[in-house]
Amino acid sequence: MGKIYYAVLFLLVLGVVGCKQSGDRKKTQDEILIEVPDLPKILESGKIRVVTNYNSTNYFVYKGQPMGYQFEMLQEFANFMDVKLEVTVSNDLQANFEALQNGQLDIIASSLAVTRETENHVAFTEPHSFSRQVLVQQAYTPDQKGDMNIKFNSLIRNQLDLAGKSIYVQKGSAFVQRLRNLADEIGDSIHIVEIPDYEVEQLIELVAEGEIPYTVCDESLAKVNLNFYPNLDVATAISFPQKQAWAVNKNAPELLNAVNNWMVGFTKTARYRRIYQKYFLNKRSIHLVDAGFHSIKGGQVSIYDELIREESETYDWDWRLIASIIYQESRFIPDAESWAGALGLMQLMPQTANRFGVEAITSPRENIRGGMQLLQWLDGRMALRIEDPEERLKFVLASYNVGIGHVLDAMRLAEKNGKDAKVWDDNVDYFILNKSNPKYYNDPVVEFGYCRGEEPYHYVREILERYEHYKNVMR
Incomplete structure (x- = not known):
């Protein structure tokens, strides 16, 4: 055991x-x-539970697709370990440490500064990067009347000049301890204001807007934010370069060893260098945040968000789920056409459009409405067989993709082969995946014959995984 x-x-x-x-x-x-899950338990469960912080570099959604430096590394690690990645988002460091110690999480995946104080509570992995802590201050005060009225500020360049200053930082962060040490080093007081409900980038924004005078953050993140707030200065370092790592529970030595072995090898690869460059060095990637379809700055998945909300509310569906379906079907291209002749945002077949009264099939509103009616009809049919709404959703999504007949075939195959015909994962999904196998599509219980099952199998997984990301970052 x-x-x-x-x-x-x-x-x-x-x-x-x-x-x-x-x-x-x-x-x-x-x-x-408390029994803390170590590597054997994690592999047995088939999933790894991680928390990361939501900001413009670590984890966000852009044009409907989850992205981020930490997110891409986590994907690589989960693929390497052959487990499902289960991501949650929290910018509350103290809560994350408590969840890790209580066995509710397996990894805290962010740019945690490796310090002796924190090492008493968690086990740090091998570092994924290195960065100094820097002071964030206003270089000049923006003026609405134009550049001629810009007021340049007197900047702190010597750490001794921090004496008596108030610096606002995230509660429980490594920045707090560093400022305490710095106060001892300069032999004077620094007023450290710990803010519990603000993430680092929110504090950076408050400095840019003049709401607070100073904050501290990692240099790599600070340089990214200069692209959004050009009135900031981040050139004053307050620490030497520090290791930045993930954290696991101290009672999970096998997991720590697995992450360390992977991290040491992965950070030497070209793949890692591309990921790091993408989020911290590539100017084109950095300017993603200027776009409207960014979950942090623009707050949108697509230009159709409001329309999706309206139609989803009519049928009492979560708009983020519908947005995930639309991304899968058409990447939000209203006149997209499949090889089979399906059209529009939700890829309606002409006969389906006719059935639900859709006259202008490429009209975004009509197409979404027709897709919603089809989902509603499929849900009604499946409700006669599957009571649990969360489980039923998987069957509905598969039916939307490949047709309800093939899904019913897979349910009959599951029942015949001793599996649960009302459970998708590791039961019915196996038979939909293998419905291209003559052993199964020639079975007497099968009424709809051959099916290329890989598509609905991955369709359900990808939509629900993306839906979880949308729930993490979108209201």
Whole structure:
């Protein structure tokens, strides 16, 4: 049942003996041991649970596609380990550390500065990058009346000049400890204001707008933000280059070893260099944030967001799910046409459009409305067989892609072969995937014959994974 389990069991036995010997005293809350999933448990579950922070470099959605420096590295690691990547988003460092220690997460994947203080609580991986901490300050105050009225500020270049200054930083971050150390080094006080509800980039924006005087962040992120806030100055370093790494639970040594072995090799590859350059050095990539279809700055998935919201609300569906379907079907191109003749944002076949009264098939609103009606009809049909709405959604999506007949065939094959015909993962999905195999499409229970099953199999997975990303970052 695993080394950790037996270790915990052994300690509990010792605890019981100890209690007997000391008069059966009650265990305190601190003595309750938490079993932390290590690598064997993670591989057995088939998924790895990670948290990263939502900002313009680590994790975001651009034109409907999840992107980011940490996200792409996590994808590479999950693929290497052959497990599903389960991403959640939280910019609350303290909450992330607690979730890691409580076994609710496997990895904190962000640019954590490796410090001795934090090493008492978590195990840092091998570094993925190095960066200095820098002071973020206004170089000049923007003026709405034009460049002639710009007021240039007096900049801090000597760390001694930070004496008596108020610096706003993310609560619990490595920046707090560095500023404390710096105050000792300069022999004077620095007023450190810890902000619990703001992520680093939000504090950078407040400096740019003049709401707060100073903040501190990693130099790599600071340089990216100069492209959004040209009135900032980030040239004053307050630390030497530091290791930036992921964190795992101290009681997961096998996972730590696996990440370390992968990280050491991966950071030497051309693939890693391309990822790093894409998010920190490539000017064209940096200017993605200037676009409207960026979840952070523009707040949009596509130009059709409002339309998708309106039509989705009519049928009581989550608009982010519909947006994920549309991305999969047409990449938000309203006159897209498939090889089979499907048209529009939701790729309606002409006969389907006629059935649901869609006259202008490439009209974004009519096409979305027709697609919603088809989804609603499929959901109604599947509701007669599958009660659980979350499970039923997978069958509905597969039916939208390949037709309900093929999905019903796969359900019959599952039932015949001793699987659960009402469960998609590892049950019905296996038979839809293999419906191109003569062994299955020639089976007497099959009514609709051959099906190229790879497409619906991946279709369901990709839409639901993208939907989770949209839920992470879009209201």
